[in-house]
Amino acid sequence: MEYPSILLENAVNEFSKLPGIGKKTALRLVLHLLRQKEEIGVGLGSAIIELRQNINYCKVCHNISDTDVCGLCANPSRDNTIVCVVENVKELIAVENTMQFRGLYHVLGGIISPMDGVGPADLEIDSLCNRVATGQIKEVILALSTTMEGDTTNFYIFRKLANYEVKISIIARGISIGDELEYADEVTLGRSILNRTLFNEAFKL
Amino acid sequence: MEYPSILLENAVNEFSKLPGIGKKTALRLVLHLLRQKEEIGVGLGSAIIELRQNINYCKVCHNISDTDVCGLCANPSRDNTIVCVVENVKELIAVENTMQFRGLYHVLGGIISPMDGVGPADLEIDSLCNRVATGQIKEVILALSTTMEGDTTNFYIFRKLANYEVKISIIARGISIGDELEYADEVTLGRSILNRTLFNEAFKL
Numbered sequence: 001m002e003y004p005s006i007l008l009e010n011a012v013n014e015f016s017k018l019p020g021i022g023k024k025t026a027l028r029l030v031l032h033l034l035r036q037k038e039e040i041g042v043g044l045g046s047a048i049i050e051l052r053q054n055i056n057y058c059k060v061c062h063n064i065s066d067t068d069v070c071g072l073c074a075n076p077s078r079d080n081t082i083v084c085v086v087e088n089v090k091e092l093i094a095v096e097n098t099m100q101f102r103g104l105y106h107v108l109g110g111i112i113s114p115m116d117g118v119g120p121a122d123l124e125i126d127s128l129c130n131r132v133a134t135g136q137i138k139e140v141i142l143a144l145s146t147t148m149e150g151d152t153t154n155f156y157i158f159r160k161l162a163n164y165e166v167k168i169s170i171i172a173r174g175i176s177i178g179d180e181l182e183y184a185d186e187v188t189l190g191r192s193i194l195n196r197t198l199f200n201e202a203f204k205l
Numbered sequence: 206m207e208y209p210s211i212l213l214e215n216a217v218n219e220f221s222k223l224p225g226i227g228k229k230t231a232l233r234l235v236l237h238l239l240r241q242k243e244e245i246g247v248g249l250g251s252a253i254i255e256l257r258q259n260i261n262y263c264k265v266c267h268n269i270s271d272t273d274v275c276g277l278c279a280n281p282s283r284d285n286t287i288v289c290v291v292e293n294v295k296e297l298i299a300v301e302n303t304m305q306f307r308g309l310y311h312v313l314g315g316i317i318s319p320m321d322g323v324g325p326a327d328l329e330i331d332s333l334c335n336r337v338a339t340g341q342i343k344e345v346i347l348a349l350s351t352t353m354e355g356d357t358t359n360f361y362i363f364r365k366l367a368n369y370e371v372k373i374s375i376i377a378r379g380i381s382i383g384d385e386l387e388y389a390d391e392v393t394l395g396r397s398i399l400n401r402t403l404f405n406e407a408f409k410l
Contacts, residue, residue, distance in 0.1 A: 011256040014249040041257030044219040045250040051216040052246030
């Protein structure tokens, strides 16, 4: 495709490096920015540059943070004896949004995936062990995806933490709220029967 | 949704101002940029800012351009007696990509759409009349969308140019190449019968 302007071409090329954005969508987005007030485009551009140049990671939990220690780790009202292990910041935000967890987090930065060349050494597993080794943490909740890679990572962490005095739990797997049993897959349905909970416990009666 | 960092939140908010990009996609894109090398993010950011701050429009055809007169208008090998009227730069690029047109363009900057508050005065119609008034142009091709708004704009331009000695044509409407007749709508099919072309003309025999 030939563009009438180098500036336009550059912007389209840079946009189309983003996942799920091809040349056509990139062109649509760029032309949209040109139709808006200058502040909108400049605002987006500088927000990206500032983020990329000034972002910090919490040195405790590896969450994205503007400071050395993130707001969650620094919050004294959170329970620092319980740590929820998540794959990435996206998942941390998802757990945080449930408002069901008041402990701390540990962001692995990915999951073990030999296909993508990601091994245990690429993840923040050693730093998790170090946190557990301090003896302050009583429970580690594994909240990874219920995929092959997620389970591999779960087992790896479980074995790494076996020598520490810490309770290791995993988020419940079962039928999603609102799902019809008819359409649930057998593995999930089977697991939900094996891991059944007492009625009065499930509804906190 | 609460974000762990102001920088992150800013970037997500700015991204989600783009059409078709909600908060979730914005977060996905921003976290993707954080996983890439710094150059990728900074490249995208500066390409957007540079585009938005330094973009020019051709003073002849109103195409996006890095210079006062765009490369198409300045190209002496293009036929300057024939002008193709398009809605926007996206459509100009689409026509240009067919490689079937060697004349010049005129970018309206939109189409007449009372629902969106766009009237003839908001479009580059007067400047089109001025170009035609110079007497250099022999044919104006209307290449707008085949929608109600496109047709309104077509008729408006047709009437505005009625007093000038210029041939006014419109791009052919008919069955798309590769379409099955069974699924074509009646209006298009009916129009394609009314506007039938001689077999040897259609295939340039």
